[in-house]
Amino acid sequence: MKQMGHKARLVTITGILILTFMVSVTQGWAKPLRNRQRMMEKIETIKMWKLMDALDLDSQTALKVFPIIRKIDKKRLDLRAKQRDLLDKIENLVKEGKGNANSLDTLANQLFDLNEQISQLPREEYRRLKPVLAETQLARYLIFQKRFRKELIHRWMQNRRRKPVQERSGPGVRSRNGLIVQPPQPQP
Secondary structure, three states: OHHHHHHHHHHHHHHHHHHHHHHHHHHHHHHHHHHHHHHHHHHHHHHHHHHHHHHOOOHHHHHHHHHHHHHHHHHHHHHHHHHHHHHHHHHHHHHHOOOOHHHHHHHHHHHHHHHHHHHHHHHHHHHHHOOOOOHHHHHHHHHHHHHHHHHHHHHHHHHHHHOOHHHHHOEOEEOOOOOEEOOOOOOO
């Protein structure tokens, strides 16, 4: 009887520890998502302010332009998320060794379709903005898109260079192929 009570306590404590671990892990996952969302909102705000300046938009035109741009940007983000999910599925097929020609072909075709949809977004955005913006504004918008993206990437890279390697992602940095590259260690 006493042994049964001990087992029940052990199961209860184990359950509480597992539950605590799961809650802390999900909070850890949610925090980067919140930070990413906040960062995306900041980028969007900066983009809209710079866009108003670059195109010399009045408030009436801005009220017509911004919803179009936001809608296309949201569509782009959604498609990129689907693209990442498909790439994760393909990577899992490779890792698990379960990939067969049919499943790979299906995922690859879905990925190619998404790539085509993403590549059509600038044309769709241009088509929707054409009735709202003057020709010179449209031309400046195309130039703005390229410069803004380039400037954003440049600033991001500068910030990454300023941070010590350990701050970026713990003891090592993830390379493009997913391997963790350790910084050189001083020799005693």
